[in-house]
Amino acid sequence: MTELARAIEALLFIAPEPLDQPTLMEITDESPAEVNRALDELRERHAEGTGLELAEVAGGWALRTRADLAPICDRLRARPREDRLSPAALETLAVVAYLEPVTRREIGRLRGVDVDSTVTSLLDRGLIEEGDRAQPNGPARYQTTTHFLERFGLARRGDLPTLERFELTGPEAQAIRARLQQAELIAEAETGEP
């Protein structure tokens, strides 16, 4: 193991939050290439079979315990209490994560509900924040926070599956149109003349 890899391992071990590459470069006084090489070395060292793993989370690097060791870890230290997120909160987060920065109105229009209270609750939990406005006096536009990345174990902003992956398939969209059409025809027959 190189000296640099040892040094970075020690830094990650004591750091209370993920350390990003510029911080690691600054502390160790090394080039980006060297730091990356050392991180690769560390990742290999903490590959399968060890209790710790090197993870890229929220724009930085962290040494953390493996997921399967959670039960034993929690016998030493009580598991942090995480407040549950409602399906409405998750749906709103999904809209913000993919479309950020996005206004309340845009979220509400997409979801078909009034999202004021949900947006406020997500702001309170630090999962979203106000971003740049389109115009100085325009409505607030929201974006996800570093805390959001951490809680969802995402490496960085935009570390999400493509939205296309979640789109309706052709047959599904077709089925929806067909069932809607069925209803419309009836409505038509009911009202009589066009």
Next chain:
Amino acid sequence: MPALDSSAALTQQVEIDLFQGPFDLLLTLLLRDEVDLLELPLADLVEESVTTGTDERWDLDASSQLVLLLAAMADLKGRRMLGEEVEDEPDPDAIAMREALSARLVAYAPFQRAAQWLAERLRAAQGPRYRRVPPGTATPVPVRDDPARLRAAMDKMVEAPPVPSLDHMGVARRPLPELLGRLRESIARLREVSFDSMVVDCDRLEEALTLLAALELVRRGEAELRQDVPFGDILITGVR
């Protein structure tokens, strides 16, 4: 022809509370063939869309489209059961409305699924444990070193703000007492002065103030005013 079994419909009622809005409900039901749209309790749907009891009030526009749609379907089912012919005559308005609704559903769908992905992701991310504190929950301490710095920071907050300057607010160049003095002096010297002569080179404000000064002298019994013609010059005569 199947008999209408109302008790079966009641037992299969859909729990509207479980859906995150009209699109969630409609999309889920449209994609799930086993759920008959007609099992939906229309009255509950209407109530859900107009009450504010829930955290997120349903968008009126979207939910009324949904209710219209369901009512139409219920109507069709009833007609078919009665053996009525149902005509297939497309109405451009109906087609436009259907297209608009399906466009909104298609736009909404990816986020409904992305939310499910996020939920799974959240569950998976709960496994690993971090040293000391989970990331994001450590709150930074604002002033770490000494109370003096904290006090300095506090002082800045309680300091009175600077008094705003009023320089730009055009102040009267000649205050009333000065005009009063000038008027008295003129009367003392000449006994009778013309108002017009007193306000040569004065602006409207000074003119008004001079008149006020003259009226003040009258009030105090030091002078009398005389104006021979309306809007004419005013003679200010000193009373000895």
